[in-house]
Amino acid sequence: MNTTWSRFNIASLVVGFAFLYLPIVLLVIYSFNESRLVTVWAGFSVKWYVSLFHNQSFIDAAWVTIRVGLFSATVATILGTLGALAMTRYTRFRGRLLFSAMIYAPLVMPEVITGLSMLLLFVAVGMDRGIWTITLAHITFSMCFVAVVVQSRLVTFDRSLEEAAMDLGATPVTTFFKVTLPVILPAVVSGWMLAFTLSLDDLVISSFTSGPGATTLPMRIYSQVRLGVTPEINAACTILIAIVTVGVIIASIANKQREVQRARDEQAAARN
Amino acid sequence: MQRLISSIASRLVIVVPYIWLLVFFLVPFFIVFKISLSEVAMAIPPYSPVFDLSAGWTAFKDSVSKFSWDNYIWLTQDPLYYRAYLSSLFIAGVSTVLTLLVGYPIAYGMARAPATVRPTLLMLVILPFWTSFLIRVYAWIGILKPEGLLNQFLMWAHVIDTPLNILNTNTAVFIGIVYSYLPFLVLPIYSALEKMDYSLVEAAEDLGCPPIAAFWKITFPLSLPGVIAGCFLVFIPAVGEFVIPDLLGGSQTLMIGKTLWNEFFSNRDWPVSSAVAVILLLLLVVPIVLFQRAEARAQESEK
Numbered sequence: 229m230n231t232t233w234s235r236f237n238i239a240s241l242v243v244g245f246a247f248l249y250l251p252i253v254l255l256v257i258y259s260f261n262e263s264r265l266v267t268v269w270a271g272f273s274v275k276w277y278v279s280l281f282h283n284q285s286f287i288d289a290a291w292v293t294i295r296v297g298l299f300s301a302t303v304a305t306i307l308g309t310l311g312a313l314a315m316t317r318y319t320r321f322r323g324r325l326l327f328s329a330m331i332y333a334p335l336v337m338p339e340v341i342t343g344l345s346m347l348l349l350f351v352a353v354g355m356d357r358g359i360w361t362i363t364l365a366h367i368t369f370s371m372c373f374v375a376v377v378v379q380s381r382l383v384t385f386d387r388s389l390e391e392a393a394m395d396l397g398a399t400p401v402t403t404f405f406k407v408t409l410p411v412i413l414p415a416v417v418s419g420w421m422l423a424f425t426l427s428l429d430d431l432v433i434s435s436f437t438s439g440p441g442a443t444t445l446p447m448r449i450y451s452q453v454r455l456g457v458t459p460e461i462n463a464a465c466t467i468l469i470a471i472v473t474v475g476v477i478i479a480s481i482a483n484k485q486r487e488v489q490r491a492r493d494e495q496a497a498a499r500n
Numbered sequence: 501m502q503r504l505i506s507s508i509a510s511r512l513v514i515v516v517p518y519i520w521l522l523v524f525f526l527v528p529f530f531i532v533f534k535i536s537l538s539e540v541a542m543a544i545p546p547y548s549p550v551f552d553l554s555a556g557w558t559a560f561k562d563s564v565s566k567f568s569w570d571n572y573i574w575l576t577q578d579p580l581y582y583r584a585y586l587s588s589l590f591i592a593g594v595s596t597v598l599t600l601l602v603g604y605p606i607a608y609g610m611a612r613a614p615a616t617v618r619p620t621l622l623m624l625v626i627l628p629f630w631t632s633f634l635i636r637v638y639a640w641i642g643i644l645k646p647e648g649l650l651n652q653f654l655m656w657a658h659v660i661d662t663p664l665n666i667l668n669t670n671t672a673v674f675i676g677i678v679y680s681y682l683p684f685l686v687l688p689i690y691s692a693l694e695k696m697d698y699s700l701v702e703a704a705e706d707l708g709c710p711p712i713a714a715f716w717k718i719t720f721p722l723s724l725p726g727v728i729a730g731c732f733l734v735f736i737p738a739v740g741e742f743v744i745p746d747l748l749g750g751s752q753t754l755m756i757g758k759t760l761w762n763e764f765f766s767n768r769d770w771p772v773s774s775a776v777a778v779i780l781l782l783l784l785v786v787p788i789v790l791f792q793r794a795e796a797r798a799q800e801s802e803k
């Protein structure tokens with residue numbers, strides 16, 4: 229593709245990115261506001277962060293959120309990767325159409341429907357609602373996102389590598405762990421990160437499926453927001469934004485280094 | 501033995517995620533449907549069960565005759581519900597068009613940027629998507645409030661004299677949806693535009709086609725799969741959106757996700773909220789099937 233960069237293109241990018249980032253930047257700036265009023269600047273202060281760290285209900289909610297996120301992302305990554313393998317490797321099996329429908333539908337399903345239906349399932353089987361029901365619900369919707377991410381990597385995967393390994397006597401299971409998994413690992417890792425952040429963010433499905441005693445951070449923030457905008461919420465939001473931003477930047481740097489390494493290996497291989 | 505393990509392993513690859521989705525995704529929909537046919541009761545759980553599958557076939561047949569469509573009849577009688585459905589479709593439709601108007605130029609600008617800058621631009625679009633949805637919606641409250649930052653800025657710039665009333669109106673809901681769903685639309689359009697062979701446009705321009713006509717005749721049709729996928733990704737979840745109309749919309753903003761939430765959490769009427777969910781799902785079945793087909797076709801063509 230030709231790379232002329234017209235003034236129109238630059239302008240639309242500048243305006244677009246300003247629209248995307250300005251609200252978040254303002255939110256972060258006002259978390260350092262001295263005043264209790266969020267919209268009036270009264271000087272720099274970190275007192276809202278201090279008061280946040282003394283707020284036990286926020287800290288409890290953060291723990292619940294992290295536990296649910298780590299566990300559900302891990303299980304969702306395993307299930308989602310299996311789902312992606314099933315979709316790309318087995319083009320014909322009974323009920324494949326239903327399977328692919330169940331993979332794609334949760335991506336667009338309104339959260340209120342997913343949340344309500346999950347809750348009614350848990351009630352129907354008499355399961356106590358709490359941290360585990362939230363985790364099960366999160367696994368279910370995030371595994372579909374993982375499946376889509378991993379699948380997009382698998383379709384471009386060179387099957388002859390696997391065939392070579394199996395010709396040399398490796399079993400399919402060994403082949404998967406020694407050949408396939410290392411190649412699709414970046415997609416699996418970004419699938420895990422996606423599942424983790426989806427779980428970290430979720431308000432609606434958690435609200436439906438949680439029980440007494442299990443409050444996640446978004447649920448805590450939401451109930452606080454309904455009472456009004458406070459710098460303390462801005463501070464909590466800023467911490468969440470910082471965690472996610474650092475995570476994404478580390479992941480992309482690691483990805484880039486892996487690519488550089490691979491290019492170097494390929495060059496070395498070509499020289500020999 | 502090795503063979504046996506391998507064949508079991510390959511079967512598990514399909515069976516495990518399949519069963520998980522059947523149990524936690526498909527079966528719950530039948531339960532929702534079942535409960536939408538039952539009566540509300542002052543109990544925990546707050547509905548009287550319609551049938552008990554363990555009681556056998558005759559009991560099942562017996563209970564089918566006791567199905568009550570009252571909840572659905574109720575939905576047609578109270579204008580609140582169908583107005584909420586229509587207004588959800590309307591708000592989601594308008595928002596999708598607005599998102600396309602904002603998102604297409606961004607995707608186009610990204611695809612036409614120098615190849616070295618593109619990965620950075622891509623990351624810049626994805627990054628806000630990783631930040632919490634709730635946080636991004638919350639950020640707009642401080643901006644759109646009557647004494648908020650937008651009004652402060654506009655009054656400082658002498659564009660307006662009296663603060664605009666944006667928060668708690670449908671305008672705020674539109675802004676919220678466009679803002680939250682923008683990456684969903686930009687990414688598929690960008691990937692369609694990036695794959696496109698730009699020499700086609702150059703050829704057209706060399707043959708005397710004005711740039712704008714070349715855009716509409718070549719670039720836009722080629723990006724259409726991305727546009728369609730992106731519009732579905734915005735429209736379908738936006739119809740059932742709860743957080744945005746709840747936090748940014750006002751009391752006159754009717755959206756079905758909010759109605760369902762209130763029916764469930766405030767009125768504690770589980771049967772009626774199940775009926776609301778069933779109708780919402782029926783409304784969305786056509787767009788969801790179309791979306792799923794488009795995705796499956798895109799995956800096939802990648803191979």
